[in-house]
Amino acid sequence: MLLEVLQLVIYGLVLGSVIALGAIGVSLTFGILGFANFSHGDLMTFGAYCAFLFYSQLALPFWLAFPLALLATALLAIVFDQLIYRRLRSKDSVILLISSFGIALILRALIQIIWGPDNQVYASGIQMPYRFFDGSLRLKPDQLIILATTIVLMVALHLFLQKSKTGKAMRATADNPELARLTGINTEQVIIWTWVLGGSLAAAAGIFLGLDTRLHSGMGWFLLLPIFAAAILGGIGHPYGAIVGGLIIGVVQEVSTLFIEPNYKPAIAFSVMVAMLIFKPTGLFGQKKT
Amino acid sequence: MTLLHIDNITGGYGSVHILYDLEMKVGQQEIVVIAGPNGAGKSTAMKSVFGMLTIERGTVNFGGQDITTHRTEHIAGLGIAYVPQVNNVFQSLTVEENLEMGAYLRKDDFSGSLSQVFALFPDLKKKRAQLAGTLSGGQRQMVAMGRALMSGPQLLLLDEPTAGLSPKYMTQIFSIIRDINSEGTTIMMVEQHAKQALKLADNGYILVAGRNRHEGPGKELIEDPEVQKMFLGG
Amino acid sequence: MELSGLLSYAIYFGTMISIYGLLTLALNVQWGYTGTLNIGVAAFFAVGAYSSAIITGPQAGGYLGGFGLPLFAGFLVAALVCAILALGVGLLTLNLRTDYLAIATIGIAEIIRLVLKNEAWLTNGVRGMGDIPRPFKGWAEGADDLLFFIFAAALLLATYLFCEKIYNSPWGRTQRAIRENETAARAMGKDVLSFRLQAFVIGSAIMGLSGALYAHFTGFISPEAFDPLFATFLVWVMLIAGGSGNNRGAVLGAAVIWAIWSGSEIIISRLPETMITQAGSFRLLLVGILLEVILLTRPEGILPERLDMGGK
Numbered sequence: 001m002l003l004e005v006l007q008l009v010i011y012g013l014v015l016g017s018v019i020a021l022g023a024i025g026v027s028l029t030f031g032i033l034g035f036a037n038f039s040h041g042d043l044m045t046f047g048a049y050c051a052f053l054f055y056s057q058l059a060l061p062f063w064l065a066f067p068l069a070l071l072a073t074a075l076l077a078i079v080f081d082q083l084i085y086r087r088l089r090s091k092d093s094v095i096l097l098i099s100s101f102g103i104a105l106i107l108r109a110l111i112q113i114i115w116g117p118d119n120q121v122y123a124s125g126i127q128m129p130y131r132f133f134d135g136s137l138r139l140k141p142d143q144l145i146i147l148a149t150t151i152v153l154m155v156a157l158h159l160f161l162q163k164s165k166t167g168k169a170m171r172a173t174a175d176n177p178e179l180a181r182l183t184g185i186n187t188e189q190v191i192i193w194t195w196v197l198g199g200s201l202a203a204a205a206g207i208f209l210g211l212d213t214r215l216h217s218g219m220g221w222f223l224l225l226p227i228f229a230a231a232i233l234g235g236i237g238h239p240y241g242a243i244v245g246g247l248i249i250g251v252v253q254e255v256s257t258l259f260i261e262p263n264y265k266p267a268i269a270f271s272v273m274v275a276m277l278i279f280k281p282t283g284l285f286g287q288k289k290t
Numbered sequence: 291m292t293l294l295h296i297d298n299i300t301g302g303y304g305s306v307h308i309l310y311d312l313e314m315k316v317g318q319q320e321i322v323v324i325a326g327p328n329g330a331g332k333s334t335a336m337k338s339v340f341g342m343l344t345i346e347r348g349t350v351n352f353g354g355q356d357i358t359t360h361r362t363e364h365i366a367g368l369g370i371a372y373v374p375q376v377n378n379v380f381q382s383l384t385v386e387e388n389l390e391m392g393a394y395l396r397k398d399d400f401s402g403s404l405s406q407v408f409a410l411f412p413d414l415k416k417k418r419a420q421l422a423g424t425l426s427g428g429q430r431q432m433v434a435m436g437r438a439l440m441s442g443p444q445l446l447l448l449d450e451p452t453a454g455l456s457p458k459y460m461t462q463i464f465s466i467i468r469d470i471n472s473e474g475t476t477i478m479m480v481e482q483h484a485k486q487a488l489k490l491a492d493n494g495y496i497l498v499a500g501r502n503r504h505e506g507p508g509k510e511l512i513e514d515p516e517v518q519k520m521f522l523g524g
Numbered sequence: 525m526e527l528s529g530l531l532s533y534a535i536y537f538g539t540m541i542s543i544y545g546l547l548t549l550a551l552n553v554q555w556g557y558t559g560t561l562n563i564g565v566a567a568f569f570a571v572g573a574y575s576s577a578i579i580t581g582p583q584a585g586g587y588l589g590g591f592g593l594p595l596f597a598g599f600l601v602a603a604l605v606c607a608i609l610a611l612g613v614g615l616l617t618l619n620l621r622t623d624y625l626a627i628a629t630i631g632i633a634e635i636i637r638l639v640l641k642n643e644a645w646l647t648n649g650v651r652g653m654g655d656i657p658r659p660f661k662g663w664a665e666g667a668d669d670l671l672f673f674i675f676a677a678a679l680l681l682a683t684y685l686f687c688e689k690i691y692n693s694p695w696g697r698t699q700r701a702i703r704e705n706e707t708a709a710r711a712m713g714k715d716v717l718s719f720r721l722q723a724f725v726i727g728s729a730i731m732g733l734s735g736a737l738y739a740h741f742t743g744f745i746s747p748e749a750f751d752p753l754f755a756t757f758l759v760w761v762m763l764i765a766g767g768s769g770n771n772r773g774a775v776l777g778a779a780v781i782w783a784i785w786s787g788s789e790i791i792i793s794r795l796p797e798t799m800i801t802q803a804g805s806f807r808l809l810l811v812g813i814l815l816e817v818i819l820l821t822r823p824e825g826i827l828p829e830r831l832d833m834g835g836k
Binding site for chain 1: 559561563616617620621622623624626627628630631632634635638641642753757760761764801802804805806808809811812813815816819820823
């Protein structure tokens with residue numbers, strides 16, 4: 001029983017890594033641009049398919065395909081921002097939300113047109129998992145890669161947010177956009193960086209999800225709910241909160257399969273989110289505005 | 291010499307007007323206090339300087355430059371710093387990071403300003419690594435003022451710097467404002483505690499319903515019987 | 525033959541517009557009147573369809589049914605079940621900020637989708653439910669589609685009149701006051717949550733009616749038919765294109781966007797053979813771009829809300 005729970009916790013951390021990487025971007029765009037970005041899941045899908053293009057179709061080595069996919073996704077996010085969101089910035093945030101909903105579908109349509117409607121995998125063949133405790137604890141090499149790369153990405157993110165001037169300005173803007181403008185922070189520049197971070201981490205999340213399961217055009221959309229749940233759990237605008245929120249949601253979803261049917265995993269994320277919104281809407285790490 | 295001239299402006303938020311034919315002048319190195327009853331448009335007058343409202347008529351002039359239509363981010367770079375009344379610190383940033391953000395636009399070395407701010411607010415030096423959101427109200431006000439000073443402003447706008455503070459902190463803040471001014475920074479502030487504030491002031495403006503009602507040297511305004519009756523409980 | 529083919533297409537077209545018109549009117553009550561952001565339209569549409577199908581359908585193997593109640597009862601139950609669902613969801617979430625509410629409604633839609641897929645005892649799962657009674661069958665030889673269309677159009681008209689009536693009532697004015705300035709409405713002593721809840725429940729009940737209409741029109745429903753694309757996204761595009769806040773705009777938007785949507789099917793059917801599998805994606809792309817263009821160029825829609833009617 002204990003090992004069974006431990007196994008689920010490990011799976012939960014793998015899923016939680018994916019959710020956390022997605023939630024960081026959602027939390028930052030929500031905090032800085034002020035709207036819930038419904039296209040974030042499809043940005044993840046796009047990143048996953050970019051890696052498919054570079055790695056599986058163009059046969060580039062994975063260490064090169066991975067950053068290229070991150071870059072391509074970040075660029076795409078900036079293009080959408082400059083083309084559409086920038087023109088809607090003065091409007092009500094709900095208009096931006098609806099527009100992001102449209103972009104989600106545009107993205108999904110493009111992915112289906114370019115890569116076809118069928119499922120894809122990065123590499124076929126079955127991986128032999130590492131086994132511990134006579135095989136009652138298993139971990140696939142890919143899952144190990146996911147966990148390790150996630151840690152590297154988070155350390156890099158941490159250094160950027162803590163040490164660089166742009167990173168600090170980004171945290172400041174997410175915390176209090178109006179005060180950031182008053183202080184003279186160039187918010188348009190911060191917004192570009194937000195998309196660079198959000199887009200590339202979304203791509204990483206998508207790639208990891210594709211690595212752990214398979215690629216299909218709806219993969220990101222269907223993860224949107226747990227991602228929002230994680231961002232809200234951690235407190236909107238708090239990237240570190242989003243990481244913790246993502247890991248919690250991931251683990252809770254996996255461990256919940258001990259008690260409920262696995263099909264209903266997303267319902268767990270939803271319940272956690274609603275409970276959070278009702279009892280502490282500022283999130284675990286958010287503070288009330290004075 | 292006039293540093294800031296709010297020249298006959300009418301405006302507000304969107305199509306809702308709050309200020310009518312408002313006229314104010316702030317001279318170099320002065321302290322100017324804006325007082326008046328609640329809802330008189332005192333904070334709005336201050337925001338008009340910072341490009342935060344729609345100005346229908348009139349101009350805002352700073353150091354000989356018309357800044358009426360400038361964007362908020364740009365105005366911060368001209369040597370004006372603004373401390374709003376609420377939400378005036380980055381809560382999830384440390385005290386030191388808050389101060390660094392104040393120097394965001396500076397290309398030069400700002401360590402001198404940092405030690406100046408710490409000299410003005412010794413409390414902050416002790417708490418430099420603490421998150422601003424965990425500080426008391428008075429300490430937050432200090433962080434907010436410190437952040438504004440880090441840009442090395444010519445003109446400092448303070449919106450009710452003593453609102454909600456204990457008498458002890460209030461006296462402290464007022465004396466710090468005097469210190470900041472004596473080091474050459476011009477100050478324009480909105481204050482509810484009109485009597486104490488006007489004592490500091492070179493000039494004062496009393497607003498009622500978005501219009502100028504009284505103006506004059508601070509000490510004269512305190513003496514003015516009508517002003518006393520209106521706000522000073524006299 | 526040519527003419528009768530055209531006629532039967534027109535009847536089909538009109539019926540679909542009636543179904544979508546109901547959805548856009550319903551969404552307008554929620555979003556246009558009150559500013560309640562519901563991204564889970566598909567959920568209520570589906571619940572309405574399944575409710576009526578279960579209530580009126582014959583006994584079939586393996587899933588709930590066999591009540592065989594009349595059509596009228598089906599529609600009533602569809603509206604009622606949706607209203608109760610909306611009441612529960614609303615009590616839980618309507619106090620939230622608009623954008624949080626949008627996320628919550630996605631959650632509801634996702635859970636409903638999972639239930640439809642997984643609870644085979646109730647819905648027959650992914651295989652879907654067939655043999656849903658088609659009304660007017662055999663009433664007049666060859667004219668049952670026409671009769672159904674007349675019924676659908678009458679339901680749309682009645683709903684439109686109802687929506688207009690409540691829009692122009694004091695109740696509607698309060699809703700708009702809440703939408704424009706919630707704090708002020710609260711200060712005037714309005715129970716904001718209660719008003720929001722009422723609009724949400726009314727809108728959801730109408731979505732339920734639309735679902736029932738759809739179920740009895742097609743005679744077969746499965747989870748696929750309630751993909752968020754068709755049942756949520758398209759409805760949003762319709763409302764925004766038509767003009768949110770304006771009931772006539774809502775119905776017009778349904779007609780125009782449905783025409784474009786069906787028209788795109790004709791264009792795409794002429795694509796080269798190799799691209800035919802992606803036809804659906806091209807249509808999705810088209811509607812997505814259309815939405816962005818509307819938001820950027822005419823966010824108030826074809827028929828904007830006549831705000832002078834509002835008064836405050």
